[in-house]
Amino acid sequence: MAADSRKKSQPARGANKARSPWRExxxxxxxxxxxxxxxxxxxxxxxxxxxxxxxxxxxxxLALPVALLLLLTSLQGVSAGWESSAxxxxxxxxxxxxxxxxxxxxxxxxxxxxxxxxxxxxDQALAEFRASSGLEDALxxxxxxxxxxxxxxxxxxxxxxxxxxxGLVRFIEGMEGVERVQVDLxxxxxxxxxxxxxxxxxxxxxxxxxxxxxxxxxxxxxxxIESRRDEILVAKLVGGTDSFVRRPFLYxxxxxxxxxxxxALILLQMSLWWLSGPIERLAGLYRSDFSLDGLxxxxxxxxxxxxxxxxxxxxxxxxxxxxxxxxxxxxxxxx
Amino acid sequence: xxxxRQVTKRYDSDHTALRQVNFGLERGELAFLTGHxxxxxxxxxxxxxxxxxxxxxxxxxxxxxLNRLPRRQIPYIRRHIGVVFQNHQLLFDRTVFDNVAMxxxxxxxxxxxxxxxxxxxxxxVGLLQKEKMNPMQLSxxxxxxxxxxxxxxNKPPVLLADEPTGNLDPAxxxxxxxLFGQFSQVGVTVLIATHDIALINEMGRRTLKLDHGRLVTxxxxxxxxGASGR
Numbered sequence: 085m086a087a088d089s090r091k092k093s094q095p096a097r098g099a100n101k102a103r104s105p106w107r108e109x110x111x112x113x114x115x116x117x118x119x120x121x122x123x124x125x126x127x128x129x130x131x132x133x134x135x136x137x138x139x140x141x142x143x144x145x146l147a148l149p150v151a152l153l154l155l156l157t158s159l160q161g162v163s164a165g166w167e168s169s170a171x172x173x174x175x176x177x178x179x180x181x182x183x184x185x186x187x188x189x190x191x192x193x194x195x196x197x198x199x200x201x202x203x204x205x206x207d208q209a210l211a212e213f214r215a216s217s218g219l220e221d222a223l224x225x226x227x228x229x230x231x232x233x234x235x236x237x238x239x240x241x242x243x244x245x246x247x248x249x250x251g252l253v254r255f256i257e258g259m260e261g262v263e264r265v266q267v268d269l270x271x272x273x274x275x276x277x278x279x280x281x282x283x284x285x286x287x288x289x290x291x292x293x294x295x296x297x298x299x300x301x302x303x304x305x306x307x308x309i310e311s312r313r314d315e316i317l318v319a320k321l322v323g324g325t326d327s328f329v330r331r332p333f334l335y336x337x338x339x340x341x342x343x344x345x346x347x348a349l350i351l352l353q354m355s356l357w358w359l360s361g362p363i364e365r366l367a368g369l370y371r372s373d374f375s376l377d378g379l380x381x382x383x384x385x386x387x388x389x390x391x392x393x394x395x396x397x398x399x400x401x402x403x404x405x406x407x408x409x410x411x412x413x414x415x416x417x418x419x
Numbered sequence: 420x421x422x423x424r425q426v427t428k429r430y431d432s433d434h435t436a437l438r439q440v441n442f443g444l445e446r447g448e449l450a451f452l453t454g455h456x457x458x459x460x461x462x463x464x465x466x467x468x469x470x471x472x473x474x475x476x477x478x479x480x481x482x483x484x485l486n487r488l489p490r491r492q493i494p495y496i497r498r499h500i501g502v503v504f505q506n507h508q509l510l511f512d513r514t515v516f517d518n519v520a521m522x523x524x525x526x527x528x529x530x531x532x533x534x535x536x537x538x539x540x541x542x543x544v545g546l547l548q549k550e551k552m553n554p555m556q557l558s559x560x561x562x563x564x565x566x567x568x569x570x571x572x573n574k575p576p577v578l579l580a581d582e583p584t585g586n587l588d589p590a591x592x593x594x595x596x597x598l599f600g601q602f603s604q605v606g607v608t609v610l611i612a613t614h615d616i617a618l619i620n621e622m623g624r625r626t627l628k629l630d631h632g633r634l635v636t637x638x639x640x641x642x643x644x645g646a647s648g649r
Binding site: 317326 | 468470491494495496497498499502508510512521522524525526527528529530569
């Protein structure tokens with residue numbers, strides 16, 4: 085940093101110990117960073133109420149999009165789970181005998197994309213329908229069994245994507261004796277479309293709130309710059325570089341970010357804890373294994389790092405706008 | 420050490436603070452800068468500090484032409500110039516020691532080095548005992564001496580002072596002037612802007628007199644030509 089010529093020309097006092105000058109420079113550089121970081125943190129502690137308010141604003145602004153992202157991830161997990169259980173139902177033409185249906189079943193089972201085939205013959209189907217529908221009397225009036233033989237096909241793991249299932253459906257539809265193939269993916273596609281839309285909305289919200297965080301921190305740091313105006317002017321007067329003068333405020337921004345990230349984590353954990361009971365009950369009613377997962381360690385770490393970066397960025401905006409054009413000219417007196 | 424070549428500073432169309440000022444100060448020279456208020460004394464000092472840039476002409480400090488100095492180089496020039504103000508610009512949120520240490524801190528000096536040099540500077544101005552006090556607890560003269568210690572702590576080759584004795588009684592003023600004299604003896608170029616005619620006469624040094632932005636006496640001793648000498 086300081087290429088101070090006079091330092092070099094000093095008598096060799098520093099040479100009594102084996103410490104190279106650049107190492108001493110680096111050491112004092114890091115010492116200074118540590119000192120500035122500690123000092124900015126202490127300044128925040130000294131105004132606990134104001135700092136806590138900023139942290140809370142930041143925490144709320146960060147917790148909201150993160151909570152929505154968590155919800156979204158859980159929803160996507162659910163739809164993925166359902167997708168894997170997608171089953172294809174093939175209805176055989178009414179005049180096809182059971183033996184022929186068995187052959188079809190074996191043919192389909194031989195395909196690489198199919199994990200298993202279950203044949204439900206028409207008599208069995210009628211019996212089940214009679215038992216579950218409560219329409220026994222009505223069914224008695226029918227002369228013939230109106231139900232066809234049915235094949236319940238479970239796709240292989242690899243073929244469980246939307247495209248894979250569609251390919252499988254086309255293959256089965258092309259077989260002789262198959263009347264109709266049904267796969268209930270429509271609602272799944274709708275859910276996917278909805279989660280996609282929700283994902284975009286959440287990201288848009290996240291970006292807006294991140295911008296808000298940057299502005300809030302920027303404004304707070306601006307006030308802190310104003311209150312330390314004298315110090316800044318003197319530092320510039322005695323030859324402080326722009327980065328020297330900026331440093332404490334950038335650290336302040338990062339500390340605001342750290343506090344905001346921690347508050348966001350606390351808010352998230354609290355709301356998860358509060359919601360976990362009702363969610364379990366709701367998921368139980370739908371016989372779903374849906375659960376709202378909190379942040380893991382790496383997620384929490386990422387949140388805090390992002391928060392610190394946002395704080396730093398906010399401070400940078402304030403510093404760029406208010407600090408760089410602060411010149412000591414106006415304190416040099418009149419005359 | 421300091422050289423002004425045909426320097427003009429115009430703030431806007433109708434206000435010209437300095438007109439074609441020519442002068443040079445040698446290494447170790449002590450000079451006074453005087454003139455009525457508004458004559459351009461502060462502007463002249465600001466040009467040396469690169470707080471202002473000249474409208475025309477060249478300002479040279481330590482062999483470096485300041486006109487074309489890029490903005491990011493300005494701090495490194497200021498580290499070679501100590502400044503003392505009438506209102507001394509001390510910070511009341513820290514001790515005397517920390518105030519004096521500021522120029523070393525911005526240079527990235529090691530704590531060991533800082534301690535040694537700050538105490539040397541405080542010793543020089545006779546305030547070694549008060550390093551742990553807040554400047555607010557000090558008298559006006561002591562505060563001014565802290566300001567001087569801060570200005571010289573990194574041994575700058577140039578020392579500027581803007582009305583350094585403005586608020587002080589004659590005995591204290593003489594003390595302070597004495598200090599400046601000692602610095603010039605060890606090779607520091609000292610330029611003191613002041614109204615205090617009695618003090619100037621007493622010291623009997625070179626005097627640069629400004630009148631409505633023109634240098635009327637004491638100009639050009641380095642460049643040669645023009646009115647020279649006192």
